Amino acid sequence: MxxxxxxxxxxxMILLGYFLYSKFLSQKVYKLDPAYTTPAHRFEDGVDYVPTxxxxLWGHHFTSVAGAAPIVGPAVAVIWGWLPAFLWVTLGTIFFAGMHDLGAMWASNRNKARSIGTLSGRYIGRHGRNLFLIVIFLLLLMVNAAFAVVISNLLVSTPTAVIPTWxxxxxxxxxGQAIYRLKWNLVAVSIVGVVALYGLMILGDMYPIELPETILGLSANAFWIVILFLYAGVASLLPVWMLLQPRDYINGLQLFIGLGILYGAIIISSPTIVAPAINENVPDGTPGIFPLLFVTIACGAISGFxxxxxxGTSAKQLAKEPxxxxxxxxxxxGEGLLALGTIIATTAGFRTLAEWEEVYSAFNEGGVVxxxxxxxxxxxxxxxxxESLSATILAxxxxxxxAxxxxxxxxxxxxxxxxxxxxxxxxxxxWVATIIVLVVTxxxxxGAGADGSGGMVIWPLFGTTNQLMAALTLSIIAVMLIQLRRPVWPVLIPLVFVAIVSVYALIIQLGTFFTTQNWLLLVLDVIILxxxxxxxVEAVAAMNRARKAPAIELPTAEEEDADDRLSASSSKL
Known part of the structure; x- marks a missing residue:
């Protein structure tokens, strides 16, 4: 083909989802109100709450949620064939991921930009909130530890990517200074920034940086991991406008251009897909396609992260609700397009089926490489x-x-x-909370790998935990919609499906971890399950209570602020 x-x-398909289905969700389900004063304006502090x-903000959000997962997941999942991966990515983006991400932002925006964990306490209950936070903490632990390993591996395997990365x-x-301090034109700044990034890629391709095998007693991979965590710790303490937001924005533009280059190459070369649509000759040890496909491809179809x-961050920067x-x-x-591009690249970027099968000789053999x-x-x-510059651009x-x-x-x-x-x-x-995060991660x-690779130890649980997190987030959105007597089926159907496949996958993994005597993952699996x-269970009970209770209306921003002032006065008395 x-x-x-x-x-x-x-x-x-994906673009039609944006132009048609997202419009329906915005007008009929979430009813985004341009007159609503967002928390970014009401609580503006120049650090976390910044009208943007x-x-x-799209650039920040897109690059923050994308990560390496929409590359890793689809690049692994095509081992079952390109058709199942294609269908899950396209339909998942339209009816699952877009609805979930828009809904989570709307729910937070209508609750003073509080985190999804805090919202679980309000809409599901105190016990639900505490358990919710455990799942969130473990998911973030997996993301931060594993992505540090992914980045360090790429910096070592592709040294031409070192200069553009840093x-x-x-x-x-x-x-950040040009936009917020000097008030320069956004378009001009964007063009200069993108040109600078691609100039760095060319420079990196000319001058690769390879670290020695050991630095200060650490391997090259371990050294990069330490540097990455120290950088991430400092970056997390800076105001969002200074580094996080402009870094995500310019990276978002560059990455979208990178996608354009990839799709442009596909259009011009029109390579033949050599991988089978349905792979009936999977390598030994490959798990069954159901439910593993739906947790292997998490980001790119739907993701609780x-x-x-x-x-956590985007709702605090939303200037207008629409x-x-x-x-x-x-x-x-954007993430769905990246996942789709990955599917095409990893099934059509090989000359023959035999060459493809050599790379996909075992489950998890695909991926970023x-x-x-x-x-x-x-x-x-x-x-x-x-080829060298091509590898540099993609790496x-x-x-x-x-990052x-x-x-x-x-x-x-x-x-x-x-x-x-x-x-x-x-x-x-x-700063204390930041140190705790860095120490634990x-x-x-x-602790689980002297070279710093221990972050991958709990990676097998990432997909299932991530999808469970999505189901739990959808349950909060569903409760809110039921209270408001708005259409809930666009949320409820994906919620039921994702919850079933995630729990099923966790149960299957329990057996695998027990058989392989992987006690750490077994214990974590039980805790998450x-x-x-x-x-x-608490969410279902909350939905039932909301269904029986009288319908409510969302308060205006002014009414919320008035309630806060009243509560503050009462507490003083």
């Missing part, structure tokens, strides 16, 4: 870009996706640690 057909059909241009930070700092970002459609739903569209190798081949044949794309997610992930995990501290009766200073990375089932 010609890959161009797959690209055109997939892109058209919707395109800049140079992007300098570019972002300058862009998106809800944490939408409510902007949530572009930021939330179109952010999911397969994407860079196969995608680089397509860029070379379609656009004539030298840098993967690194920047993972921007890690930046946001550390900040979000700090919020969760602070929230857990409040529940336990004490308030943590920002680096403890996992180095118990927490998730408990929250699901």
């Amino acid at each position: 010609n890959s161009l057909v797959l690209a055109v059909v997939g892109v058209c 241009n919707k395109w800049v 140079g992007a930070i300098v570019v972002a700092l300058l862009i 998106h809800g944490i970002v939408a409510s 902007d949530a459609r572009l930021v939330g739903y179109f952010g999911a569209v 397969a994407f860079v190798q196969a995608g680089g081949s397509i860029l070379n044949s379609g656009l004539g870009i030298p 840098t794309m993967a690194v920047l996706f993972a 921007t997610t890690m930046d946001t992930g550390v900040r979000l995990q700090r919020f969760v640690v602070a929230e857990i501290g409040e529940i336990m009766g004490f308030k943590l200073k920002t 680096m403890g996992l990375a180095f 118990v927490c998730a089932l408990w929250v699901i």
Whole structure:
């Protein structure tokens, strides 16, 4: 089959989802109100609450949620054939991911930009909130630890990506100053920033940086992991406008251009898909396609991590409520397009079926390396870009996706640690919560692997935990919609499906971990499964209560502020 057909059909389906389905959700389900005063304006502090241009915020949200997962997941899942992966990515983006991300941002925005964990306490109950926070903490732990390993591996395997990876930070700092301090034109700043990033890629391709085998007693991989965590810790403490937001924005533009280059190469070269539509000759040890397909491809179809970002940072920067459609739903569209491009690259970027089968000789053998190798081949044949530079562009794309997610992930995990501290009766200073996050995450990375690769130890649980997190987020949105007597089926159907496949996958993994005597993952699996089932039971009860209770109306921003002042006065008395 010609890959161009797959690209055109997939892109058209996903874009139609944005232009049609997101409009329905915005007008009929979430009813986004341009007159509503968002928390970004009401609580503006110049650090976390910052009213932001919707395109800049889209860039932050898109790159924060994308990470390496929409590359890794689809690049692994095509082992079952390209058709199941294609259907899940396209339909998942339209009816699951976009609805979930937009809904999480709307729910947070209508609750003073509180995190999804806090909202669980309000809409599901106190016990549900506590268990919810455990799942969120573990999910962020997996994301931060594992993405550090992914980035370090790419910096070692593709040394030409080192200069553009770290140079992007300098570019972002300058862009932050240009936009917020100097008030320069956004379009001009954007063009200069993108040109600078691609200039850094060319420079990196000319001057690769390879570290020695050991530095200060650490391997090259371990050294990069330490540097990455120290950077992420500092970045999480800076005001969002200074580094996080401009870094995500300019990376978002560069990454979207990178996607354009990849799709342009596909259009010009029109490579043939050599992988089977349904692979009936999977390697020994490959698990069954159901339910593993739906948790292997998490980001790119639906991802619970998106809800944490939408409510943790993005909702605090939303200037106007209708902007949530572009930021939330179109952010999911960007990730879906990346996942679709990955599917095409890893099934059409090989010359023969035998070559493809050699790479996919075992489950989990695909991934970022397969994407860079196969995608680089397509860029070379379609656009004539030298193979070395092609690999640099794609490796840098993967690194920047993972790095921007890690930046946001550390900040979000700090919020969760602070929230857990409040529940336990004490308030943590920002820097103390950040140190706790770094100690715990680096403890996992180095405690389970001397080279820092321990972050991958709990990665097998990422997909299932991530999807469970999505189901739990959807349950909060469903409760709110039932209370408001608005259409709930667009949320309820995906909620039921994702909850079933996630719990089923966790149960299957329990057997695998027991058989292989992987006691750490077995214990974590049990904890996550118990927490998730408990929250699901509480959520069903909350939906039933909401259905029986009288309908409510969302308060205006002024009414919420008045209630806050009244509560504050009452507490003083």
